[in-house]
Amino acid sequence: MTKPKPKPKLKSKTAPKAKPTPKPRPQLPKAPTGIQGLDEITGGGLPKGRPTLVCGGAGCGKTMLAMEFLVRGATEFNEPGVFMAFEENAKDLIQNVASLGFDLKDLAARKKIVVDFVYVERNEIEESGEYDLEGLFIRLGSAIDSIGAKRVVLDTIETLFSGLPNPLILRAELRRLFRWLKDRGVTAIITGERGEETLTRQGLEEYVSDCVIVLDHRVSEQASSRRLRVVKYRGSTHGTNEYPFLIDADGISVLPVTSLGLEHIAPIERVSSGVARLDAMLGGAGYYRGSSVLISGTAGTGKSSLAAHFADAACRRGERVLYFSFEESPSQILRNMCSIGIDIQQWIKKGLLQIHANRPSSAGLETHLAVKHKLISEFKPQVVILDPLNSFVIGDNEIEVKSMLIRLVDFLKTRQITGLFTNLAQSGSPVEQTEVAISSVIDTWLLLRDIDSGGERNRCLSVLKSRGMAHSNQIREFMLTDHGVELRDVYVGPEGVLTGSARLTKEAENEAAMLIRNQEVELRRIELERKRTTLEAQIAMLRAEFAVQEVASSKIIGQEKAEKAQLAQGRVDMGLSRKVDAKPNKQKGGSK
Amino acid sequence: MKTNSDRPAQSEVKKALGLGASNRYILNLYVAGQSPKSVNAIANIKKICEENLQGRYELDVIDLYQQPQLAQGEQIIAVPTLIRKLPPPLRRIIGDMSNTERVLVGLDIRKNA
Numbered sequence: 162m163t164k165p166k167p168k169p170k171l172k173s174k175t176a177p178k179a180k181p182t183p184k185p186r187p188q189l190p191k192a193p194t195g196i197q198g199l200d201e202i203t204g205g206g207l208p209k210g211r212p213t214l215v216c217g218g219a220g221c222g223k224t225m226l227a228m229e230f231l232v233r234g235a236t237e238f239n240e241p242g243v244f245m246a247f248e249e250n251a252k253d254l255i256q257n258v259a260s261l262g263f264d265l266k267d268l269a270a271r272k273k274i275v276v277d278f279v280y281v282e283r284n285e286i287e288e289s290g291e292y293d294l295e296g297l298f299i300r301l302g303s304a305i306d307s308i309g310a311k312r313v314v315l316d317t318i319e320t321l322f323s324g325l326p327n328p329l330i331l332r333a334e335l336r337r338l339f340r341w342l343k344d345r346g347v348t349a350i351i352t353g354e355r356g357e358e359t360l361t362r363q364g365l366e367e368y369v370s371d372c373v374i375v376l377d378h379r380v381s382e383q384a385s386s387r388r389l390r391v392v393k394y395r396g397s398t399h400g401t402n403e404y405p406f407l408i409d410a411d412g413i414s415v416l417p418v419t420s421l422g423l424e425h426i427a428p429i430e431r432v433s434s435g436v437a438r439l440d441a442m443l444g445g446a447g448y449y450r451g452s453s454v455l456i457s458g459t460a461g462t463g464k465s466s467l468a469a470h471f472a473d474a475a476c477r478r479g480e481r482v483l484y485f486s487f488e489e490s491p492s493q494i495l496r497n498m499c500s501i502g503i504d505i506q507q508w509i510k511k512g513l514l515q516i517h518a519n520r521p522s523s524a525g526l527e528t529h530l531a532v533k534h535k536l537i538s539e540f541k542p543q544v545v546i547l548d549p550l551n552s553f554v555i556g557d558n559e560i561e562v563k564s565m566l567i568r569l570v571d572f573l574k575t576r577q578i579t580g581l582f583t584n585l586a587q588s589g590s591p592v593e594q595t596e597v598a599i600s601s602v603i604d605t606w607l608l609l610r611d612i613d614s615g616g617e618r619n620r621c622l623s624v625l626k627s628r629g630m631a632h633s634n635q636i637r638e639f640m641l642t643d644h645g646v647e648l649r650d651v652y653v654g655p656e657g658v659l660t661g662s663a664r665l666t667k668e669a670e671n672e673a674a675m676l677i678r679n680q681e682v683e684l685r686r687i688e689l690e691r692k693r694t695t696l697e698a699q700i701a702m703l704r705a706e707f708a709v710q711e712v713a714s715s716k717i718i719g720q721e722k723a724e725k726a727q728l729a730q731g732r733v734d735m736g737l738s739r740k741v742d743a744k745p746n747k748q749k750g751g752s753k
Numbered sequence: 754m755k756t757n758s759d760r761p762a763q764s765e766v767k768k769a770l771g772l773g774a775s776n777r778y779i780l781n782l783y784v785a786g787q788s789p790k791s792v793n794a795i796a797n798i799k800k801i802c803e804e805n806l807q808g809r810y811e812l813d814v815i816d817l818y819q820q821p822q823l824a825q826g827e828q829i830i831a832v833p834t835l836i837r838k839l840p841p842p843l844r845r846i847i848g849d850m851s852n853t854e855r856v857l858v859g860l861d862i863r864k865n866a
Contacts, residue, residue: 280828285844287859290793290851295785296817296829303821325831325847 189396192240192312192348195233196226198415202391202400207372212339212349214369216361217376222387222408223352224249225261226376227314229412230350232263234312235273240348242312243275243304247320250278261412275304281324288326294334298341305347313342313349319363332363339368360392371395377403386526386561389415405561407568409530414568425574427451427629432478432544432579435470438648439607439622442637444630448605450543451577452628453570455550455599457584458609462620463641464583465489467607468546469498469505470646471581476508480543483536484516487552491516502644515540521552526565529553533569537578545573549583550599563599570602604628609639612660619660622648638664778802778810778860779839785832786818790849794833797850805862835859 191205200206207213207230215223231242246254254276255265268274277300305313318338321331342349351369353361360366366373373393379386389406391399406415431446440447448454454471456464472482486494494516495506508514517536521529537545547569553562566582573580584599600606606625611618620639624632637648638660652659652667659667782798784791795814802810817824817832827836831847837860846859 277825279830281830285842287844287846287855288848289846289853289855289859290797290848291790292831292833292847292849293785293790294830295788295832296783296824296834297831299785299817299821299832300824300829303824321830 191397192234193238194230195237196229196413196415197411198404198406199226199389199413202389202404202415203372203394204397204399207348207350208394208396209348210343210346211371212342212351212369213372213374214351214353214361214366215374215376216353216355216365218355218378221376221378222406222413223376224254224316225258225408226374226413227316227350227352228254228258228263229261231274231312231314232258232265232268233412234348235268240311241273241275241308242314243277243301243308243310244314244316245301245304245318246276246278246316247281248317250280251276254278260410261408262410263412272308275308275310277301277304279320281321283324286325292327292330294321294331294338297334298338302345305345311347313347314352315349316352317354318351319353319361319365322363328363335365336368405564407526407530407561407564410534414564425451425571426577428577433474434467435472435474436467436646436648438637439467439646442624442633442635442648443605443627444632446630448579449629450579451574452579452604453573453602454579454581454605454607455584455603456581456607456609457586459586459611462609462611463639463646464585464609465494465548466498466501466503466641466646467609468548468581468583469494469501469503472514472544472546473503473505473508475544475579476505476511476513480513481540482508482514482544482546483540483542484514484546484548485533486516486518486548487521488549490518494518500643501641501646515542526553526561530565530569534572537572537576542578544579544581547580547582549585551585566599567602600626612658614659615661615663617661617663619663621651621658621660776809776840778806778837780810780812780860781827781836781838782812782814783817783823783827783829783832783834783836784814786816788832791816791833793849793851794835797853798835798856801850801853801856805857837861 188205190209191203191207192209193200193206194203215226217223228244231244234240234242244254249257258265265274265276269276279297279300301313304310318335321335322328325331339349339351351365353363353365355375356362356364360373360375370393372391372395375390375392377388377390379388387406387408388403390403391401404415406413428450430450431448432450433440433447434443448471456467458464468484472484475482484494489497491509495509498505505514509516515536533545550562550566553565570580582603603626605627608623608625610621610623612621620641621636622639623636624634626632636651636658638651640647640649652664654667654671780798780802782794784794798812802812815823817829823829827834833847833849835846835850835856837844837846844859844861846856848855850856
């Protein structure tokens with residue numbers, strides 16, 4: 162699961178150009194945590210053989226993180242670990258982490274993990290003279306040796322300050338302890354409670370300076386969210402942002418979720434959306450099986466109805482559908498869908514459809530995700546519907562919601578379950594913009610819109626995107642009838658897109674206009690014909706006139722020619738009679 | 754190392770019932786090897802016991818280097834640690850036992866007893 166690769170890439174990018182040979186830089190050895198996302202942020206894990214401080218307020222998940230580090234190390238990386246608990250006893254700890262699916266008893270039996278509960282009770286302890294913590298060292302040392310541990314967790318060592326007198330001795334001993342841990346070469350996590358002005362109450366960050374991770378659990382708008390930040394990582398680059406994280410049935414997962422491999426198989430099978438006309442818009446066959454579909458739109462645009470159609474169609478094919486509703490109760494959904502002619506009651510009776518309705522505020526995101534995971538694993542549906550998604554967004558936890566969605570979508574995809582989500586878009590705001598965040602995980606995105614004109618609201622549907630299919634670019638008018646959803650072509654003309662009665666009016670107008678235009682065309686044709694005949698008559702007349710003139714002209718030309726010939730003959734005769742020897746031309750030249 | 758005087762069965766029973774300070778004391782001293790603190794602690798506690806609890810105490814000195822598993826079993830963190838097993842309640846005294854007053858308070862022994 163861990164990919165230490167992004168790290169070297171990063172390094173080589175920042176490496177100075179002066180180096181002639183791109184030698185691989187010596188990397189700080191790292192111990193992968195196996196925690197989703199954390200290894201990405203830290204570029205491969207925690208510093209190997211060194212202590213790491215994990216601090217944060219109460220209930221922020223320190224113990225969970227430490228425990229997961231240990232359990233994953235033992236199970237996935239073959240690095241046994243010692244968990245030294247100062248706050249919870251072994252029994253409680255085993256119970257608490259069992260909820261994450263960690264079987265500590267079994268791991269302990271297989272010599273993968275040792276849990277040692279350190280009990281310190283101030284009332285029972287009296288101090289007389291100097292002491293040291295050699296007992297703890299011996300204890301830890303023997304635990305490490307007993308299983309050949311490579312990892313150690315001390316949770317929360319600061320408890321010693323309240324349990325033992327003489328903080329000066331303690332401080333000196335803790336410093337020795339962390340040095341000792343380094344010498345033993347174990348990768349350690351030391352947890353610490355957040356202090357007033359320092360990272361930890363007792364200033365442990367002073368002693369543990371290789372890597373410091375701060376966890377935070379904050380509440381905004383009554384909704385809590387967990388965040389993680391790598392404050393310091395000596396000798397390594399690391400992500401410095403605050404990353405939200407979740408604790409669920411699989412343990413901790415930190416965003417970015419790039420740790421989730423995109424390896425799911427994409428089926429080519431298509432499933433009907435339940436609306437024939439919509440299938441036609443989606444390349445003629447509907448959604449891809451195993452894809453994620455988002456239907457977003459403003460209030461009352463028919464998102465749930467489209468979802469119900471899809472559920473109905475899936476049940477008709479004999480598939481199982483899991484419907485999570487966050488706004489309506491099951492009976493409300495049944496009633497409302499009956500009103501548009503979809504009887505989903507029958508599918509519930511047949512056991513093909515399950516509706517789970519609860520308010521998003523009923524639990525934290527992690528719990529919701531865990532519940533969904535569980536239900537999906539149990540019911541094994543082919544289709545999962547979430548209606549609507551945005552009710553999870555309370556305050557500014559959008560990133561967490563996105564993380565939840567991404568993980569849910571990935572989970573669904575690996576199981577080739579088609580996921581359909583509805584999302585209420587705020588009217589007035591550009592829909593495309595508000596949902597940029599979740600667009601990346603959505604394969605097919607349908608947009609429902611209200612068009613408000615001519616004193617009425619009409620619904621429109623368009624396909625914003627649909628990966629891997631030739632989808633229609635047309636807007637369709639979307640109608641909710643008593644026999645379900647119907648899609649109609651909209652009027653597209655010079656006045657724009659018209660829907661509803663405006664569309665009907667416009668269509669009638671158009672027809673009338675067409676009629677008038679046809680008549681006009683006919684009129685023009687007749688007019689043209691008339692002009693043509695007139696012109697042709699004129700042309701004939703002109704031709705006749707010309708013919709007359711031609712005859713007259715050729716007659717005159719004939720007469721002229723005859724006269725000319727006569728005149729010339731007369732001149733020759735005269736010359737002969739006068740005995741002219743020279744030619745008239747030479748006479749002319751001689752005179753010059 | 755075991756230092757004890759007579760141990761009749763009867764007092765054992767009484768002690769188990771926790772009857773008064775005059776009863777038997779069972780003390781375990783956990784040390785780490787021959788460190789100066791350990792050596793001091795052994796010497797100090799022996800002296801205190803002899804002076805105050807003569808004849809009614811049992812003192813076991815345990816070297817954690819020899820028996821490291823006992824550190825976990827007995828919840829030892831600090832060294833040296835003296836544990837008063839009996840009479841109840843369980844008491845712990847940490848340090849090299851150089852402060853006699855504190856040791857006596859910790860063991861709940863009245864000086865004039």
